[in-house]
């Protein structure tokens with residue numbers, strides 16, 4: 001057991017009214033097999049890309065999924081949109097189990113779940129006009145909106161801030177930000193209820209990012225579309241997401257409402273992610289956060305660390321962290337619905353620490369050498 005009082009609770013079971021669940025993910029797992037051997041190939045291991053993820057997205061709710069590169073965010077998004085087949089777990093959409101639904105069984109919900117991809121350059125067919133690109137999901141699904149498909153495309157172009165007269169232009173005639181708007185228009189063409197947006201602005205200039213995020217926020221608020229917004233840092237999703245899930249090496253390590261995650265984070269990894277984002281002002285009048293240098297890469301998902309997967313980079317790690325995996329629970333001091341997977345959580349504060357935290361033991365040794373002077377002089 002954790003040294004803190006833990007109150008086992010179901011994710012999403014909050015005292016505050018939460019939207020009716022649209023998407024529920026339980027124990028979602030994707031292990032990509034690795035084959036080796038000669039002359040007969042056999043399974044020699046697996047990339048544990050996603051390992052037991054629980055996540056809920058309510059009707060019309062925007063949820064951010066945040067974590068460093070390689071932690072399994074895109075795989076989670078692709079599992080939810082059923083572009084990938086899960087190894088285990090359950091995906092329930094609008095009360096229907098779609099975990100292993102066939103193409104035919106998926107057809108009724110296929111149009112309701114759309115995806116926006118990271119790269120606005122490769123995700124649009126360069127040989128098709130914008131009109132054809134936005135129209136094609138309607139053609140594939142046999143949808144004939146009142147007034148016709150072309151009128152609907154022009155309406156969507158206007159909605160996303162593009163000139164409807166540009167219907168016959170090709171993607172190369174648009175900037176990156178405009179192309180991502182085309183991607184949004186395409187996703188909207190089937191009146192979706194859920195959009196999984198996989199790092200939709202990370203390929204764009206910083207100056208353009210806010211415009212595209214604002215567009216999606218407008219779509220979410222005005223059209224009541226739920227979003228799972230994937231990002232690698234907490235700055236991008238700050239204003240957009242009502243709830244956030246922080247992911248590390250295939251697992252959700254902390255989840256909660258926006259205020260809990262930004263102003264009372266408990267997991268050391270969330271603290272590190274917040275400190276790594278200088279433009280995030282935690283409190284308007286509050287003190288500046290200390291920087292935590294989260295050095296070293298995310299360990300390999302082929303051989304993840306035992307116990308807590310974050311322990312090889314955690315400044316609070318103790319023996320227990322290597323032997324017992326911390327459960328994702330509501331720990332003492334957390335609001336309902338704010339769950340943390342940590343045996344020795346941080347205080348729920350954003351006050352600066354007394355000293356900088358240096359995570360990598362080798363880096364720590366180097367820095368103390370530098371402070372003490374060169375080793376050969378000692």
Ligand SMILES: Nc1ncnc2c1ncn2[C@@H]1O[C@H](COP(=O)(O)OP(=O)(O)OP(=O)(O)O)[C@@H](O)[C@H]1O
Pocket residue numbers: 032047048049067068069070071072073074075076232301
């Ligand atoms: N088809 C695949 N076969 C084998 N391994 C894969 C496959 N797709 C992803 N992976 C591995 O799964 C892990 C998670 O990848 P994923 O793309 O989901 O991470 P991510 O969080 O989206 O990272 P990024 O921020 O770089 O996009 C990585 O180690 C990746 O190499």
Ligand code: SF4
Pocket residue numbers: 267268269308309310311312314315316317318321326341342343344345
């Ligand atoms: S369980 Fe241990 S290693 Fe993992 S985050 Fe908490 S203190 Fe760090």
Ligand SMILES: [Mg+2]
Pocket residue numbers: 073074075198199
């Ligand atoms: Mg990704």
